[in-house]
Amino acid sequence: MMYHGIYNLSNSDTGYTGGNVDKDGYNRTKESFINDLEFYYQKGYRMVRLEDYVNGIIDVPLGYSPIVLTFDDGLKNNINILGKDEEGKLIIDENSAVGILEQFKKKYPDYNVTATFFINGGLFNQPEYNIEIIKWLVENGYDIGNHTYSHYNMEKLTIDETKKEIGRLYNFLKEIIPNKYVKIVALPFGTPYSLDHPNRPFILNGEYEGIKYNTISTLRVGYESELSPFSKNFDKTYIKRIRAYDNNGNDFDIEYNFKKLDNNRYVSDGNKHTITIKEEDLEYVNEIYADKVITY
C-alpha cells in the first residue's frame, strides 16, 4: 500500500472523494486511514515488513494474507513530534500516521504493525527531532528507506546527478542508523518509468563520495498489488504498489484492488519456511524456492 500524508481531518472536511485530501488521493484523512487499517485487519491481512516480503519471508499465521505499508516523502504528519516527556522520550502526535499505527499495535497485537518510510534530504521535516525520530522508528519495528535526496524526476538527471541523489541519502542514513536502513528506493514520481533508462543501473548500484551503495528493490507509483515473492515472474527490483485512495471502486483504488484480491490472493500456510501450492500451479514458482514447496 502506498501512502503519503495523513491529515488530521474527517472525510467530510475535504471536497474530494472518500478519504482523499487531494484530487488524486495521494494524501488521506485520519478518518480514512483508521478505516483502511480496520478494513485490512478484518479482511484477514496481517502486516509484514517490506524487506521481508522482498526476501521471501512471509511470517503470517495460517489462513491469513500479508500486507505491506509504505509512506513516501517524509511528511511531518507521518510522525509529528509534539515535544518530550519528563524522561526525555518523544511525544508522538496521536493524529499522525505513526500515532495511529501505535494505537493499532495496542488494539490488535496480532496485526504485527509495521511500515517503511521513504524519506528525502529533509528527513521528517522536523530539524530538532529528525535524528531521534529515525532512531525511534527503527527501534520500534518500523523501517526507513531511500526516496532520493531532492525528489527530482529521475529521467531528467545525468548519471552523476543520479548517483548523488541516491548515494547522498544512503550516506545520511548510514550515518544516523548504520546497517539498520533498508536498501530500497521508492522512485520519485515513479521515475524513471522504463527499465531501460540509462540512469536505472545507477539507482541500483553506484558510489557517492567514496562510499558504494547497492539497492535491492525499487518501488513504483501504483497501481495494483505485486506478485508473491515466490513467483517466477516477481521482479524484486521493480515493485508495484496499490495507491491507497478512494475512487468509488474505479481506477485501481483500494476497493477495486481488494475486490480483485478476494478471488486470487496469497494465503499463508502458517510456516514461513514452506510454500504450499496446488500441483497444477507449480510451474509459477521460482525454482530457487523449489526445496520449500509442498503441493496438494
Ligand SMILES: [Zn+2]
Ligand atoms: Zn514522493
